[in-house]
Amino acid sequence: MAAAPSESTANAEENANAASAPSEKQALSIEQFPYVQVVPTRWHDNDVYGHINNTIYYSVMDTAVNTWMIGEAGLDPERSPVIGVVISSSCEYRASAAFPDTLKLGVACARLGTSSVVWRTGVFLADGDKPLAEGRFVHVFVDRETMRPVPIPERIRGLIEQRLVVAEPVEGEAG
Numbered sequence: 001m002a003a004a005p006s007e008s009t010a011n012a013e014e015n016a017n018a019a020s021a022p023s024e025k026q027a028l029s030i031e032q033f034p035y036v037q038v039v040p041t042r043w044h045d046n047d048v049y050g051h052i053n054n055t056i057y058y059s060v061m062d063t064a065v066n067t068w069m070i071g072e073a074g075l076d077p078e079r080s081p082v083i084g085v086v087i088s089s090s091c092e093y094r095a096s097a098a099f100p101d102t103l104k105l106g107v108a109c110a111r112l113g114t115s116s117v118v119w120r121t122g123v124f125l126a127d128g129d130k131p132l133a134e135g136r137f138v139h140v141f142v143d144r145e146t147m148r149p150v151p152i153p154e155r156i157r158g159l160i161e162q163r164l165v166v167a168e169p170v171e172g173e174a175g
Contacts, residue, residue, distance in 0.1 A: 033106025
């Protein structure tokens with residue numbers, strides 16, 4: 001799903017970029033993510049270079065976020081009057097994986113706005129927690145019919161606050 005960015009979604013993205021910039025000195029670990037999902041790789045995930053193609057990282061990160069929203073927060077992507085659309089995403093790659101590796105995907109909320117969520121995601125090898133990639137997705141919740149931003153539904157907001165909001169460690173503090 002995609003919506004044409006309005007002025008308010010552009011502002012949400014700008015604020016999200018400033019609020020969610022990870023500290024370059026912070027080591028990435030699975031313990032930083034309250035929700036974890038295990039994902040097997042598939043033969044066709046490998047590219048001609050013999051490792052998982054970069055597009056697969058985006059796919060598994062998006063799947064982990066949406067699995068949480070559907071399974072834990074009760075979002076019905078086909079019938080809910082309010083839906084989340086991605087207005088921005090990024091990924092920093094740290095190491096490679098290849099089929100038949102199994103991945104662990106971590107999800108946390110880096111910032112919770114009125115109508116937007118900045119998701120922080122981590123991709124790790126399942127056997128040893130080696131960090132492979134760190135991603136960021138910005139969802140703006142919109143009215144399904146008008147595609148205009150609306151407040152995050154109370155149930156979803158409450159569950160994000162309860163289960164996924166993680167304070168970013170202050171640089172220099174133990175984690």
